[in-house]
Amino acid sequence: MAEPIIPSVHKAWIYQEYGKSSDVLKLDENFPVPQVKEDEVLIKVVAASVNPVDFKRMLGSFKDKDTPFPVVPGHDVAGVVVKVGSKVNKFKVGDEVYGDIAEKALDEPKQFGTLAEYTAVQEKVLALKPNNLSFVEAASIPLAIETAYEGFERAQLSAGKSVLILGGAGGVGTLAIQLAKHVFGASRVAATASTTKLDLLRSLGADLAIDYTKEKYEELPEKFDVVFDAVGEGERPVKAAKEGGKIVSIWFPIAPPTELFIVTSTGTFLEKLKPYLASGKVKPVLDPKTPFPFSKTVEALSYLETSRAIGKIVVYPIP
Numbered sequence: 110m111a112e113p114i115i116p117s118v119h120k121a122w123i124y125q126e127y128g129k130s131s132d133v134l135k136l137d138e139n140f141p142v143p144q145v146k147e148d149e150v151l152i153k154v155v156a157a158s159v160n161p162v163d164f165k166r167m168l169g170s171f172k173d174k175d176t177p178f179p180v181v182p183g184h185d186v187a188g189v190v191v192k193v194g195s196k197v198n199k200f201k202v203g204d205e206v207y208g209d210i211a212e213k214a215l216d217e218p219k220q221f222g223t224l225a226e227y228t229a230v231q232e233k234v235l236a237l238k239p240n241n242l243s244f245v246e247a248a249s250i251p252l253a254i255e256t257a258y259e260g261f262e263r264a265q266l267s268a269g270k271s272v273l274i275l276g277g278a279g280g281v282g283t284l285a286i287q288l289a290k291h292v293f294g295a296s297r298v299a300a301t302a303s304t305t306k307l308d309l310l311r312s313l314g315a316d317l318a319i320d321y322t323k324e325k326y327e328e329l330p331e332k333f334d335v336v337f338d339a340v341g342e343g344e345r346p347v348k349a350a351k352e353g354g355k356i357v358s359i360w361f362p363i364a365p366p367t368e369l370f371i372v373t374s375t376g377t378f379l380e381k382l383k384p385y386l387a388s389g390k391v392k393p394v395l396d397p398k399t400p401f402p403f404s405k406t407v408e409a410l411s412y413l414e415t416s417r418a419i420g421k422i423v424v425y426p427i428p
Contacts, residue, residue: 120403120428122225123140124180147195149197150230153189153190153227157187163222180221186251188205189205194232199232211374224406249421255378256372258378269294272333275300286300291391299318300318301321304322333349334351336354344364346358396412402425
């Protein structure tokens, strides 16, 4: 297949200073298309999802390790390969791929992310898109599913163990419930959410849906082998774990013995989970307001910042 003609400039959302997304994020219609290194592919972006790390980085939360400005935000991508670097052997032009483009989001942030028409991505963080998933669905998955998977691996979740997931209706939580049940074989899955989202938790496989507006999960008589904190709840998760249980968290604050971790993104996780995604055992969960068109990217991030979203928010179509 002949390589498509790639323009030298494209439309990209960028910011040149730290601040709230509604203040600093601007559309540049003539931004240079990123160059492809030998281990990278250039993707024509079809859909991209937004994550809390995007607006937290924009606020300057990780500025001591950040790239120079301007920055194109966005980690999750689903799109089509339009160019391959000289050392790429897994993908070819025309392949439909998806992934979280930053292998280590905080240690090695990417200057040019996915909220743009094109993005250059290392081959090792990508996988072929499952045929049964739309681009919108595929874009919603990588960062969240990889975070849930790595968290459970770190916590040594295995068949027969019980797990409590804090923030069960969010992007990570909705996939964590499904992975705990269908991939890791947990004997009992509990998850927290607000009143209107409890039925969603049950539909995803939660055996116990806890309304955090009415109950303190750490005061329940039942304790858990694993607690996965997708919210940043400090000392409370420790009190919900069994003696010798494992607690992992993806946000501050934490209290010992909780392990805080930042996901290392890899296409290997996505390939491992492909049978579950292809069979529909694990399904993407999209917020009812999704997708937001590319022109409404600022609104998509502002909505994410309210913490009211269910599952994931996706930007689509990207011109």
